[in-house]
Amino acid sequence: MTNESDIAEIGETRPDPNALRGPDDHLNQEWIERLRAHLSAGEEHDVAEMMEPLHAADAGDVLEALEQDERVALVQMLGDKFDYLALTEVDDNVRTDLIEELPTEDVARGVATLDNDDAVYILEDMDAGDREEILAQLPAFERLSLKRSLDFPEDSAGRRMQTDFIAIPPFWTVGQTIDYLRVEKDLPDEFYQLYVVDPSYRVLGTIPLDKFLRAKRQVRIENLMNHDVLTVEATEDQEEAARDFERYDLVEVGVIDENKRLVGVLTVDDIVDVIHEEATEDIKLLGGVGDEELSDNVLSTVRSRAPWLVVNLFTAMLASFVISLFNATIEQMVALAALMPIVASMGGNAGTQTMTVTVRALATRDLDRGRVRRLILREVTGGFLNGCIFAVLIGAVTWLRYANPGLGMVIGLAMIINMIAAGSAGILIPLALNRLKVDPAIASSVFVTTVTDVIGFFAFLGIAGLWFGLF
Amino acid sequence: MTNESDIAEIGETRPDPNALRGPDDHLNQEWIERLRAHLSAGEEHDVAEMMEPLHAADAGDVLEALEQDERVALVQMLGDKFDYLALTEVDDNVRTDLIEELPTEDVARGVATLDNDDAVYILEDMDAGDREEILAQLPAFERLSLKRSLDFPEDSAGRRMQTDFIAIPPFWTVGQTIDYLRVEKDLPDEFYQLYVVDPSYRVLGTIPLDKFLRAKRQVRIENLMNHDVLTVEATEDQEEAARDFERYDLVEVGVIDENKRLVGVLTVDDIVDVIHEEATEDIKLLGGVGDEELSDNVLSTVRSRAPWLVVNLFTAMLASFVISLFNATIEQMVALAALMPIVASMGGNAGTQTMTVTVRALATRDLDRGRVRRLILREVTGGFLNGCIFAVLIGAVTWLRYANPGLGMVIGLAMIINMIAAGSAGILIPLALNRLKVDPAIASSVFVTTVTDVIGFFAFLGIAGLWFGLF
Incomplete structure (x- = not known):
């Protein structure tokens, strides 16, 4: 600019x-x-x-x-x-x-x-x-x-609304309204439409300024107004209001109280900030960061991030426990220790990919019920295909590195299982959280990686134990 | 609504x-x-x-x-x-x-x-x-x-702009303009301001409709217009234009060509979509997902996600290689195999937290150079503090679980080292990518977790080897 x-x-x-x-x-x-x-x-x-x-x-x-x-x-x-x-x-x-x-x-x-x-x-x-x-x-x-x-x-919309607005009766003419606007001192700084109201301030219609401007002075307001009025309830969440602005390309919308009386207006500049804040919030939640700001000092940062790390500590200890079940197996074949994080890590990444897409689609209300079944099928099949591709890759590398075709087969099989688990967990966990009215952005990531860690380690070490007769 | x-x-x-x-x-x-x-x-x-x-x-x-x-x-x-x-x-x-x-x-x-x-x-x-x-x-x-x-x-702004707009000369009066608007058929569907232009269509000023409406018919346009005009160049990226809308609470802005001539206008409804799309893009990139859509079929999904998984495969093999350096150590003390993912995983999470905050601050241009040094200091110190807290926690648990105080000390020390590495990598990697003009949302995540995996495994197994004399 x-x-x-x-x-x-x-x-x-x-x-x-x-x-x-x-x-x-x-x-x-x-x-x-x-x-x-x-x-x-x-x-x-x-x-x-x-x-x-x-x-x-x-x-x-x-x-x-x-x-x-x-x-x-x-x-x-x-x-x-x-x-x-x-x-x-x-x-x-x-x-x-x-x-x-x-x-x-x-x-x-x-x-x-x-x-x-x-x-x-x-x-x-x-x-x-x-x-x-x-x-x-x-x-x-x-x-x-x-x-x-x-x-x-x-x-809520009531918190964000501007309480100055222009409300006029339906029986005025355009000319009367213009004269009123020219004389009246106490008008909002900026406005994009006029509200036509009845005596108890219920909205009968709205007139965008550009339409108003082009009307002749003698036209009556009720003949000019849009009857198809969208309003937002004052108690409604600002995020829902933002979705309406986005969907219907609004610039300004009236806010009504529980008696349907016009009490304020929301303008798009506030909504732009809301959209921006909500996106930032989702990004931070997905990254395991809460409500912190750049200007926070080190102590409040540590405090706000600790809960997530504590949860992750439990997850990691769970994965560690799964591994320790196979101590005897690992002792007999130490190469397993070096290979096992590969399966877990690939599953974690694939699961995060699916989860990211799902969480965003839920946040933007793009995931309608009609599409859910198709999407679950896509992600599970995709997990299987990815599993096959990376099974071949890592299987071949492992075979060559350890001169052990059996080990290549084992890691390949474990990869397929964990990739299917990743695809399934990546979509089912956010959907389940969403149904439980928990914001899937908050908690999905930790659940998904728990699943892929536990299944990754268990599948790889378990199959290895069976294959090589190490139990 | x-x-x-x-x-x-x-x-x-x-x-x-x-x-x-x-x-x-x-x-x-x-x-x-x-x-x-x-x-x-x-x-x-x-x-x-x-x-x-x-x-x-x-x-x-x-x-x-x-x-x-x-x-x-x-x-x-x-x-x-x-x-x-x-x-x-x-x-x-x-x-x-x-x-x-x-x-x-x-x-x-x-x-x-x-x-x-x-x-x-x-x-x-x-x-x-x-x-x-x-x-x-x-x-x-x-x-x-x-x-x-x-x-x-x-x-670019030129792609998103609407080419119908209302341009009037400065010597008209409000009355003349209103008459023109009432008569002229070929006007934009919706408009929020009028553009005052010279004969070669350079913008001299703008008039928001609400201000225009309240002016008397005989007022001259040049006496009514805002002189402080913001415009966007047609070749400018839509994301930059969106930032201007957000920052200055705009509803409409003129788009100029290389000769500074008004060629179109950007309206806030398009910008709302841009802000939304850019946020979705960042969220997907951070989750390792490219330019895919909900309606994509399974093959295009697999194809679009594969590059990220391939990169992760190399990262995981690198971590696996680091572990295999310590095969002899693990063989002597198999408990290390079960404990080592804890250090790596905690580092990965802490690093992702720092990275998320940094990447978002860079995307929203909130991270001014003056604040960078303070933020690096905060993240590194925060990493050290987190390291100390979780060193005590996991150290105590490990001591109790394995009845081995030395093992508790080792995992605690490794935790402190990896958390400092996580804080540093989490902020320095996105900053470096940004300076290299690479979108930090794309690549930060994989680099950060590579660092925390490699340092996590190396620190834990290395300290354990030294401590217990296992080399």
Whole structure:
């Protein structure tokens, strides 16, 4: 993305030392160092000059690049010029630590300048005491509206919604509406459609702005509106709302309360963030990482990752126990010890492949019941085919390496068995977890590798024992 | 999401057998079966009645739920009533197979009804011959505009852009513009901002519709427009454009060619799909799965996953080779064979955790250079701490299980070493790949587990050999 005014100034090839971002989209360290210097010298005017032109998202990135004491200094130095919207763009840690060090009056004044949804985003993570203190300093109308949003469950549409919207009666004309929009001061900052409501604020229809714009002044609203209205319930999970935005290419949707009254709107910019966060969450869960952030310190990282490692320790001890059942076998033929991890590892990888595809398909609701049976069949057959291919490969290598055709047969057979197990576990475990209402991204990986480890070791050592008469 | 008209009809508790989707958001199998019955009975009218009210996204899901011959029958039965937009909502396989069976004239007529970006989406995956045939049957203006879009690189902004947009001169008034919008027939279906351009179509400014709506008729466009215009170059990757939408909360952005002329617009609904696809791609790559789809058959699945498994086979053979260096040691103390996978497996998991966080941070551009050093330090220290914790745990268990305190010490020491290796490899490998311009999501996993396997086996068996004097 290029800023037209920049192009004229700087040309395209040389990176601009005054630009916030380098050509690779990363923050320009020179810029940050200059800001740091102005900050520590207390040069208010220069700091303001650097920060004021920034979009809130960029200001947030700048805050993250600074140290905690510099962040506090920056916000205090900018005073009312600091845009609190930037706090919605930083890691939760950074925000929490920063807000704790700022005077409550400042935070209250900053939050008061924000849209309802952004204010909620900042308030929802604070501890109850601080939150009440800040709410108490806000004007009554804003306080009530924020409290209502905060009463909805975490990650619900009600928490993410913007409570300013444009609601008009069906009997108005386009002209009346335009006049109202031109005169009325208290309108949302940005809006993409108008809501046609009855006296109790139930949605009768919507009108996208582009359609509205092209209508003649005398047209009546009820003749212009779409009757096929989609709405989201305020208590609905933001992830479900996001799926609707994706599926139906929405830009804005009305949020209704339990009485079907319009209480707010969700806009696509918030939904883009939701989609992004949910993807990050899934990726982290699949990698065995919980709700951690880049700005976490080492202790909270260790703490958040420990549960997964503990579970894996039990799994590994189980696999170890399976191996120790075959101690006598291994003692008679030590080559088995070196070969056994190959079967387990190949199964683990194949199982992870199947599991990844299944978990993602479940997360995106692409896996309809009609397709499940076909997919199970595909994965089990695929496991068998993979098993055959890699049985031949590893069997031949083993035969040559140990000059022992029997050992090649044994590892090949074990490979086929474990690859079928991998394909089956890779699809059946996520499906079962999903049916039990457990997020398959959380737990599938550990179960799948447990299966492939245990079956891998057991099949290989067991078949070897039988084949070579080592029991 | 609820459709208001449905609520009135059906109440909220009982699932509606006539609804396309059940309460869990999955397709209603009853509905699909009913469609199937009408299809095979050739009941055109009933089929049309079921399909016509559907949104294109839902029609796409229905197509996916059918068998290939039913899909062809459905499209042919609906004739001109079939909305080709549905083809942009299905897996590539499904689309390709379906289009191959349809007469070219039908496809050309269907594609002609689509917006430019949707038509490109369908045409870009076809083989060149079929594409040319279809293009040849389109009106000249559309053909040229589609060809221009198709000339941009795959996954570029130029491929995804919509070529209809509203461009107006700066000297018009709001009133003149509204009159133009009311009269002009050839406008985009949906638009969120107006583009103010000079005679050579360079963007001078933009006006969001909500702002435009609230301006008086006599206001001049140049006094209303935003001067701070963001644009995207047509050759830019769609992923980069998506990052701009996310960062700056955009709904629509202009796309410019190499002469800085406005050639199209990107809208947020396409970008939502891009964000979704890119997340899916990253998740699949991390799980060792390439560019496969749910509708792939077993052979293409096996083929697409094989490369990763082959790489893993080499890795596993390397680990196996490391173990075989210690054959003599294991022969003297067979308990080592059962214990050694524990060290390797814990390292593999810890390394994957660090790698997952790093890869995601790189993908989302959250990992600025200023934060890298701190993060490396955090991961290496975290690895050491985790190593100490799990050294104590597994050391104690091993001591008790084998009544051998020395063995407990050995496995503990090996655990500490491998956890430090895991933390270091988990962050340094993705960073190195990223610097080499390789997508770290593709290759990090295999490198990281190779490191933790090799170091895990080597450290454990090596320390054991030294400790017990087994060499």
